[in-house]
Amino acid sequence: MERTYIGELGQHVGETITIKGWVSVRRDQGKMVFFDLRDMTGTVQGLVLPSNPAIEIAKGLKVESAVAITGAVNKRPEKNVQADKLNGDIELLIESIDILNLSETLPFEINGDTSGINEEVRLQYRYLDLRSERMQRNIRLRSQFVQKCREYLFKQKFTEIETPLLTESTPEGSRDFVVPSRLQPGKFYALPQSPQQYKQLLMVGAFERYFQIARALRDEDLRADRGFEHTQIDIEMSFVEQGDIMGMIEEMMIETVESLGFTIKEKPFPRLTYAESMEKYGADKFDMRTEEDRANNVLAYAWVYKFPFFEKTPEGGWTFTHNPFSMPIPEHVDMLLKKENVGDILTTQYDLVCNGFETGGGSIRAHKPELLKSVYEIMGYTDEETEERIGHMLEAFKYGAPTHGGIALGVERVLMNLTNEEYLREVQAFPMTRGGQTAVMKAPKELTPEQLIELGLRVEKKEKKA
Numbered sequence: 001m002e003r004t005y006i007g008e009l010g011q012h013v014g015e016t017i018t019i020k021g022w023v024s025v026r027r028d029q030g031k032m033v034f035f036d037l038r039d040m041t042g043t044v045q046g047l048v049l050p051s052n053p054a055i056e057i058a059k060g061l062k063v064e065s066a067v068a069i070t071g072a073v074n075k076r077p078e079k080n081v082q083a084d085k086l087n088g089d090i091e092l093l094i095e096s097i098d099i100l101n102l103s104e105t106l107p108f109e110i111n112g113d114t115s116g117i118n119e120e121v122r123l124q125y126r127y128l129d130l131r132s133e134r135m136q137r138n139i140r141l142r143s144q145f146v147q148k149c150r151e152y153l154f155k156q157k158f159t160e161i162e163t164p165l166l167t168e169s170t171p172e173g174s175r176d177f178v179v180p181s182r183l184q185p186g187k188f189y190a191l192p193q194s195p196q197q198y199k200q201l202l203m204v205g206a207f208e209r210y211f212q213i214a215r216a217l218r219d220e221d222l223r224a225d226r227g228f229e230h231t232q233i234d235i236e237m238s239f240v241e242q243g244d245i246m247g248m249i250e251e252m253m254i255e256t257v258e259s260l261g262f263t264i265k266e267k268p269f270p271r272l273t274y275a276e277s278m279e280k281y282g283a284d285k286f287d288m289r290t291e292e293d294r295a296n297n298v299l300a301y302a303w304v305y306k307f308p309f310f311e312k313t314p315e316g317g318w319t320f321t322h323n324p325f326s327m328p329i330p331e332h333v334d335m336l337l338k339k340e341n342v343g344d345i346l347t348t349q350y351d352l353v354c355n356g357f358e359t360g361g362g363s364i365r366a367h368k369p370e371l372l373k374s375v376y377e378i379m380g381y382t383d384e385e386t387e388e389r390i391g392h393m394l395e396a397f398k399y400g401a402p403t404h405g406g407i408a409l410g411v412e413r414v415l416m417n418l419t420n421e422e423y424l425r426e427v428q429a430f431p432m433t434r435g436g437q438t439a440v441m442k443a444p445k446e447l448t449p450e451q452l453i454e455l456g457l458r459v460e461k462k463e464k465k466a
């Protein structure tokens, strides 16, 4: 029989239908057996009468088994109606049960909040953890948010374009993950810390409005809100100024999160200079919510801008604070070109802050070779080193590169704000453990001797630090 979704059973009262899904709960009441049955659309109560031949199967049916169940959709007796619940007024009088896959006893309970369960076990069995209500809600909300951003961006004439994963290092202030080349032994690709350079090259390539739901890979110390991999809504636009991008992103965030039912504390978003935010909050990300806002899950967005372009390195040189490809604020372009008062140069960088997190950041870019070259000179690169690293960008900027700028919004950060989750792993389907071990599968792993030979690699074991 054709499958009926549990969420639509209310339209089938009096009919015999088949549902497919999982057994959430079994209540064996001696004679009758009751079930809570669920699929992706909802839950319904089912019962098997003692006279039904299916009663034997019902008694042996373990929770979390996958089943196809045929039965009659009946109105519940008035006294048992749960008016506030989906399907609270109906129940399924089960006629037959087809066990598609009988479940063994689960390694942990998934009926409640699984966040307290040992991390290794939880991630080893992530596919079971994902069945829990909270994980279902978080991952589905993530999909909805991304869908709404996509819809918004398409409405604004953006083109979705993928950029390579096997590429050359692009500086975002982290270590690269590298991939050995088989065809050119001894050489390595880097996995992108962001699509920064390619998205700028797409502007030179005349796409004008690019976006990508991009994976970014950064080998950095893992923290609650940081993983090796994250996803960003990566955007770049041509012929725009700082205010255009900030305004558009603000509109996108308001439209998307409000349509998902969330409340924003202040619109338009407050805009603070870096200096103001340091003075007021002692940090460049801050939480503007009151106790009451927190309780009501209000989203307090703000922009921070006018960051210093450079900061001192421990060796006494200069490095970029956010993004070497940025343009200084218009009044400071001359200082950059002359490499004067370097510590005072402000960048066009803008960060979007929400509830204490940095949710996104971007800038207007240096679109002329001499500007970008100046940045690298200030950072102490020789001409040869600059050419080696970003020669292709300097070359591209010689051919009518448009003025351009962009931003990246961290999808996980947004979702952590929306769900009030403290850990990145609660909003990613298959996160890693704190030790950098993949969920379910066992990477990182050693290579076979054959693979090493093919790649021209030899592994020297490092002594483990005590």
Ligand code: ASP
Binding pocket: 172, 193, 194, 195, 196, 216, 232, 235, 323, 361, 362, 363, 406, 407, 408
């Ligand atoms: N590339 C930056 C990042 O990934 C974002 C941007 O400037 O567009 O954080």
